[in-house]
Amino acid sequence: MSRNNLVVPQAQAALNQIKYEVAQQFGIQWSPDGYNGNMTTRDAGIIGGNITRTLIQIAEQSLGAGARRF
Incomplete structure (x- = not known):
């Protein structure tokens, strides 16, 4: 049971x-039926890390140039 709620x-x-x-x-x-229990930890990390990178890029693009002021 997932504790992550969107x-x-x-x-x-x-x-x-x-x-x-x-x-x-x-x-x-990537299993189309949603079960990926046979995936290695390394592969799961690659996917998760790159999803995070992609979501950050999308957020920065939507915020425009002002997102890079940090």
């Missing part, structure tokens, strides 16, 4: 698409 439940499809695209980009098998 703030915007409609975002689930977009997140699944990003997972699939990242996995495909790195040549990692």
